[in-house]
Amino acid sequence: xxxxxxxxxxxxxxxxxxxxxxxxxxxxxxxxxxxxxxxxxxxxxxxxxxxxxxxxxxxxxxxxxxxxxxxxxxxxxxxxxxxxxxxxxxxxxxxxxxxxxxxxxxxxxxxxxxxxxxxxxxxxxxxxxxxxxxxxxxxxxxxxxxxxxxxxxxxxxxxxxxxxxxxxxxxxxxxxxxxxxxxxxxxxxxxxxxxxxxxxxxxxxxxxxxxxxxxxxxxxxxxxxxxxxxxxxxxxxxxxxxxxxxxxxxxxxxxxxxxxxxxxxxxxxxxxxxxxxxxxxxxxxxxxxxxxxxxxxxxxxxxxxxxxxxxxxxxxxxxxxxxxxxxxxxxxxxxxxxxxxxxxxxxxxxxxxxxxxxxxxxxxxxxxxxxxxxxxxxxxxxxxxxxxxxxxxxxxxxxxxxxxxxxxxxxxxxxxxxxxxxxxxxxxxxxxxxxxxxxxxxxxxxxxxxxxxxxxxxxxxxxxxxxxxxxxxxxxxxxxxxxxxxxxxxxxxxxxxxxxxxxxx
Amino acid sequence: xxxxxxxxxxxxxxxxxxxxxxxxxxxxxxxxxxxxxxxxxxxxxxxxxxxxxxxxxxxxxxxxxxxxxxxxxxxxxxxxxxxxxxxxxxxxxxxxxxxxxxxxxxxxxxxxxxxxxxxxxxxxxxxxxxxxxxxxxxxxxxxxxxxxxxxxxxxxxxxxxxxxxxxxxxxxxxxxxxxxxxxxxxxxxxxxxxxxxxxxxxxxxxxxxxxxxxxxxxxxxxxxxxxxxxxxxxxxxxxxxxxxxxxxxxxxxxxxxxxxxxxxxxxxxxxxxxxxxxxxxxxxxxxxxxxxxxxxxxxxxxxxxxxxxxxxxxxxxxxxxxxxxxxxxxxxxxxxxxxxxxxxxxxxxxxxxxxxxxxxxxxx
Numbered sequence: 001x002x003x004x005x006x007x008x009x010x011x012x013x014x015x016x017x018x019x020x021x022x023x024x025x026x027x028x029x030x031x032x033x034x035x036x037x038x039x040x041x042x043x044x045x046x047x048x049x050x051x052x053x054x055x056x057x058x059x060x061x062x063x064x065x066x067x068x069x070x071x072x073x074x075x076x077x078x079x080x081x082x083x084x085x086x087x088x089x090x091x092x093x094x095x096x097x098x099x100x101x102x103x104x105x106x107x108x109x110x111x112x113x114x115x116x117x118x119x120x121x122x123x124x125x126x127x128x129x130x131x132x133x134x135x136x137x138x139x140x141x142x143x144x145x146x147x148x149x150x151x152x153x154x155x156x157x158x159x160x161x162x163x164x165x166x167x168x169x170x171x172x173x174x175x176x177x178x179x180x181x182x183x184x185x186x187x188x189x190x191x192x193x194x195x196x197x198x199x200x201x202x203x204x205x206x207x208x209x210x211x212x213x214x215x216x217x218x219x220x221x222x223x224x225x226x227x228x229x230x231x232x233x234x235x236x237x238x239x240x241x242x243x244x245x246x247x248x249x250x251x252x253x254x255x256x257x258x259x260x261x262x263x264x265x266x267x268x269x270x271x272x273x274x275x276x277x278x279x280x281x282x283x284x285x286x287x288x289x290x291x292x293x294x295x296x297x298x299x300x301x302x303x304x305x306x307x308x309x310x311x312x313x314x315x316x317x318x319x320x321x322x323x324x325x326x327x328x329x330x331x332x333x334x335x336x337x338x339x340x341x342x343x344x345x346x347x348x349x350x351x352x353x354x355x356x357x358x359x360x361x362x363x364x365x366x367x368x369x370x371x372x373x374x375x376x377x378x379x380x381x382x383x384x385x386x387x388x389x390x391x392x393x394x395x396x397x398x399x400x401x402x403x404x405x406x407x408x409x410x411x412x413x414x415x416x417x418x419x420x421x422x423x424x425x426x427x428x429x430x431x432x433x434x435x436x437x438x439x440x441x442x443x444x445x446x447x448x449x450x451x452x453x454x455x456x457x458x459x460x461x462x463x464x465x466x467x468x469x470x471x472x473x474x475x476x477x478x479x480x481x482x483x484x485x486x487x488x489x490x491x492x493x494x495x496x497x498x499x500x501x502x503x504x505x
Numbered sequence: 506x507x508x509x510x511x512x513x514x515x516x517x518x519x520x521x522x523x524x525x526x527x528x529x530x531x532x533x534x535x536x537x538x539x540x541x542x543x544x545x546x547x548x549x550x551x552x553x554x555x556x557x558x559x560x561x562x563x564x565x566x567x568x569x570x571x572x573x574x575x576x577x578x579x580x581x582x583x584x585x586x587x588x589x590x591x592x593x594x595x596x597x598x599x600x601x602x603x604x605x606x607x608x609x610x611x612x613x614x615x616x617x618x619x620x621x622x623x624x625x626x627x628x629x630x631x632x633x634x635x636x637x638x639x640x641x642x643x644x645x646x647x648x649x650x651x652x653x654x655x656x657x658x659x660x661x662x663x664x665x666x667x668x669x670x671x672x673x674x675x676x677x678x679x680x681x682x683x684x685x686x687x688x689x690x691x692x693x694x695x696x697x698x699x700x701x702x703x704x705x706x707x708x709x710x711x712x713x714x715x716x717x718x719x720x721x722x723x724x725x726x727x728x729x730x731x732x733x734x735x736x737x738x739x740x741x742x743x744x745x746x747x748x749x750x751x752x753x754x755x756x757x758x759x760x761x762x763x764x765x766x767x768x769x770x771x772x773x774x775x776x777x778x779x780x781x782x783x784x785x786x787x788x789x790x791x792x793x794x795x796x797x798x799x800x801x802x803x804x805x806x807x808x809x810x811x812x813x814x815x816x817x818x819x820x821x822x823x824x825x826x827x828x829x830x831x832x833x834x835x836x837x838x839x840x841x842x843x844x845x846x847x848x849x850x851x852x853x854x855x856x857x858x859x860x861x862x863x864x865x866x867x868x869x
Contacts, residue, residue: 045714048723048725048768049721049723051760051768052764077644089822096815140523168715169712169715170715171715171802171806171807172714172715172716172717173804174716174717174805174807175717175722175802175807176807178807178808178811179807179810179811179814181809181811182811182812182814182818183814185814185815185819186818186821188818188822189822189825190828192821192822192825193825195829300834401765459839471540
């Protein structure tokens with residue numbers, strides 16, 4: 001047994017229970033993304049019931065989406081503190097409570113609170129931990145796992161839409177909200193599947209065996225507790241031992257603000273914030289655009305279904321492609337390419353005339369949308385590494401929250417002022433092509449800097465060729481990580497991960 | 506935006522005047538419905554686009570033509586949307602020399618072989634109309650045709666004949682004037698057309714509205730293109746229809762959302778309120794009805810699936826946790842056995858070195 005394994009953070013199993021975790025994440029992520037869109041079926045009825053205008057009702061969906069993204073940092077802090085599993089279970093309970101109380105609402109304001117804030121917050125406590133869990137369980141096959149888990153969104157949407165219609169026809173909107181609350185409790189089931197990752201027990205034990213039986217039992221239990229402790233931050237305990245604890249690091253324990261010095265993180269943040277300005281608007285306006293150019297309602301709805309089905313297939317497929325040995329090292333380029341491809345689709349859309357043109361557009365749009373979504377979190381994990389991903393995802397989602405909310409209304413005002421849908425498509429396409437090119441160029445620069453830093457680091461390592469024990473190795477690695485220095489860990493992690501694969505461990 | 510678009514079309518049509526039926530877009534405003542112009546326009550446009558991609562396709566389509574002397578000019582009347590296979594017909598008012606305006610509807614004959622041409626015309630207020638049957642160019646050679654206009658079984662005299670068309674002029678003043686008017690042209694075969702004059706249809710809901718005991722039930726009815734003079738609601742009690750009016754204020758509340766939309770709110774629902782409700786729109790020429798069904802359920806109905814799903818989720822979570830505890834125990838048990846075996850092995854092999862190695866490997 002190789003003691004060197006214990007030197008790194010628990011190595012991701014890349015399989016086994018990991019696939020069960022992917023299934024749980026599939027459900028969680030599916031609910032988080034599909035639910036706000038799915039309840040739009042009830043809006044007409046609720047609008048009549050409360051006597052409000054359509055835009056007031058549409059705020060329910062917007063508040064829900066905003067809370068799901070905006071509460072990201074809170075989610076990250078809670079995961080950093082308590083681990084993924086309790087957070088997801090609590091999130092599921094919160095969603096259930098939110099929807100059940102929504103069934104008894106007597107005013108639109110109460111709906112905003114129950115459906116918008118409470119359920120939205122519950123969904124955000126589902127979304128982030130699911131993505132984080134995948135990062136903990138997978139390394140070599142992480143893009144596939146991400147692709148599969150993100151495929152939950154279109155699948156859930158396709159299931160929720162007819163289900164909601166069925167519930168609505170049979171139970172009215174109040175009964176439907178009650179039953180949807182029960183259905184959302186399955187997020188708790190998904191959360192129960194998120195077994196805290198407690199790997200690397202074996203190497204520890206092999207050392208303990210040589211000590212003798214009594215100490216053996218002690219060490220085993222102590223290390224087992226430490227390892228299976230939901231905190232996947234072994235560096236944290238090391239920090240305490242070393243006694244370096246000023247207030248910045250204390251805050252960084254909960255939410256790693258030092259990420260803002262991380263080059264890759266900043267690149268990702270700026271690129272994604274820009275991209276989301278034009279990401280969701282075309283979906284929102286696809287059906288109205290189809291009706292505008294003279295297509296009937298059912299065919300317009302069919303366009304969205306085509307989009308969802310292509311999306312469903314594209315996400316795992318992208319995961320598999322991104323995992324291949326040609327793409328994985330250059331996954332950032334692939335991501336920027338898919339964003340630019342998405343933008344190009346939108347730019348070409350106004351040229352599509354008639355129904356077949358729109359069908360072709362929907363197919364390509366579904367493909368591009370799936371590609372981007374599948375790699376959305378994978379690229380972030382690739383840049384900052386699994387350890388800091390917890391905080392990174394929270395910070396990124398709250399930044400994206402603003403542009404996500406702004407995107408469709410800006411598109412809507414463009415449509416209203418110019419009276420033509422093509423300007424909205426041109427705006428979305430231009431924004432995304434710009435984001436794609438920005439990411440491409442900046443990541444090229446980033447890869448070069450990383451390669452340079454790696455060379456420098458290797459040069460330094462060659463000289464003092466001391467025998468490293470597990471803990472020294474871990475210490476150095478942790479020091480580098482906590483000081484927010486070189487962004488080498490992810491590359492190094494993956495290189496060593498790949499090396500391990502070669503060595504057959 | 507649609508208003509601006511239609512405004513352009515209005516101007517275009519005004520300038521051109523209309524010559525031989527160019528299929529065109531329904532546009533323009535109604536005399537009495539200026540305020541609902543934009544919405545009705547988009548609806549009609551949408552309605553037109555929904556059912557026929559090109560506005561007028563077959564010979565069955567209605568064409569409109571001007572008649573009369575060049576001094577006549579066109580003003581545009583209102584669009585009429587009609588249900589059924591043929592969509593919007595457009596009416597045009599001509600100013601004749603006598604200053605009486607007639608709206609003309611024309612059917613091109615023959616239609617698809619074997620069937621007679623059907624036209625549905627919706628009228629919401631008193632009007633003078635002219636119905637005309639015209640032979641299309643293919644058949645214009647036919648001679649010695651016998652033309653009869655009928656309403657129901659009564660024959661109508663006063664047929665105006667022009668070169669290839671036969672028309673009658675009607676004054677529609679009340680509901681008795683509505684109905685089906687047909688023309689038939691006989692020579693060797695008989696071809697004909699029928700014009701169905703109706704009041705506008707209003708929309709209720711096909712699927713029942715589901716509500717709960719103690720809650721408020723809300724039902725809406727809408728008249729898409731025409732503004733009724735009055736709305737009223739009826740409840741079906743057995744075979745009777747009871748009018749609901751404001752005398753029962755604490756139970757039934759009728760709201761007027763807008764001129765086209767009416768809403769009935771029933772407070773404090775009970776099982777007896779379950780049933781069919783009728784909304785009736787009164788137009789100048791008659792009334793039009795639509796039904797809305799209300800279903801009143803008790804809260805037990807969704808509660809059962811709710812409890813079933815909740816218990817299923819709880820059971821799943823329990824199973825998952827139990828399985829995890831069980832598999833951890835098994836793992837620990839198996840490893841304990843392994844360690845025990847290995848310790849025994851080491852002990853037997855190297856009992857002396859054990860103390861030294863334990864001192865060396867004390868730290869972890």
